[in-house]
Amino acid sequence: MWTLKNSETIKTILITGASGGLGSAIAHHFSSNGWKVIATLVSEHDRKVFDGYSNIYCYQLDVTSQESIEKAKDQILLDHKSIDTIVNNAGVGYRSFVELSVDAEIDSIVNINWLGVVKICRAFIPHFREQRKGQFINISSIAGLVNLPLGSFYHSTKQAVESFSECMSYELMEFNISVCTVQFGNAPTNFQKNVVKCQKSDIQSYNCMMEKISEILQNKSTKNTTLTNDIVEKIYYIAEHPNKCFRKYTIGFDANFMRYFRRFLGYRLFNIVIRRKVFAK
Template identity: 35%
Template sequence: MRKTIFITGASSGIGQATALYFVEQGWNVVATMRSPEKQDVLTDSEQLLVLKLDVEQPETFDAVIDAALAKFGKIDALLNNAGYGQHGLFEATTAAQIQRQFSVNLFGTLEITRALLPHFRKQKAGHIISITSGVGRVTVPLVSIYAASKFALEGFCESLSFELSAQNIKVKIIEPGNIATNFEQTTKANFAVDENLTDYSKYLQQMDEVFKGIYSGGGSTARDVAATIFEAANDNSETLRYVVGSDLQPLIDIRNNGTDEAYMQVLRDTFAPKG
């Protein structure tokens, strides 16, 4: 019997790439997204079911899960992928923007996980796989709210992994570094700005050049992340964190193996104000 993965945020990027990858590997896929009508890459088939799901509307989750079970009979893995990046100066970020960042990236993930746990407990098996971010471990400027949501998600998953081990349910974290998707364009569209905050102008210009250099260096692909997610869903190990991207691992190594002062100095060398 084919295994089944339930994916949130599957309309593009990592979610879409993962849906396609798992179908190729012989899995059934429940690909959920807020607006299925806005994409034409994923379509219903014997192995693939596309459903409407907004992680900010937990009252709809049971009906979506029921539809997935009616189609495939069981769910073996949940991929918490839905999310977005609220970037910009913290001082320019509104309370509404902060609330929505946590509503999507954290609270929505918690609630869809809660909704699927009874199914996993009943079958005494399951994988809960969550996409966090490199900035859930190593922060950079202008992502304070996004990083806060991902740090929180990291803590949730780490703690949850212990209690769910009693139910033979595995918890996995995927930490992408620089990934070639439309994420950068989306975050630019959501960038928090306040024209009155001119004191930051010089620093913002400096960071714009720094980040151009970082993004121009390339990175992993969404398919690379999908392959790592597939590994996490199948390796039957107790591994919690899976890092994707050669740009991220050296910084994590510095954080894990050195002093906090040394780690912070490495980041200050790149991100501290110049001049």
């Protein structure tokens, strides 16, 4: 059951990549707190995760396709009078050595993690501008704060989201449209399990590094048992209290530690510490 609000105060949130993991958790949390939720899904078959929720509305939307975005947007704005908040959550991982990377996977992560955010914002800015209010919450990552081994592609896209969001915020302040980013570490969702990795090679040092990094990240995900709930609750707070000025919200011990650790050490000492951690025998 969801908490009933006065019809005049019911707010609407749109979430990309809502079919599973963090996106699904955000959708269910906002629904249970009385928000109207627009859950966008790559596949219509994924809508079953929201069966029984009368205030969650599902739409097929592929953030890599301009045609799909426009079609979904037109139908969404036809069905719903106003959108208050958009959470750009859709994202994928790609863990590869630069030498072994393949074009299809590079294109995929760039098109989803960065250009997907760009295109969703571009599509819905006119709606926000016309109603003189709106909020973009762009999901970043600890990868948007620091640079770590085997993150050449994932980190690049998340840091692009950070730069894009901050630059865009200047354009939209006059129209009462707020922009923020949210960074966090490895939450206990299926994200790490679904990360695409390059194939093993005959370069032994590459294989050893891949095993070490994958083990570290999976262990972090397992240990961060409360992180998903912390992220969801923080996003709900941000949505309920939009800030006109651009903000970066860092959630969880891992992300906050790495953020200040990197700032304190500087890039040279930070690089030495990370190398010793990864290459320790």
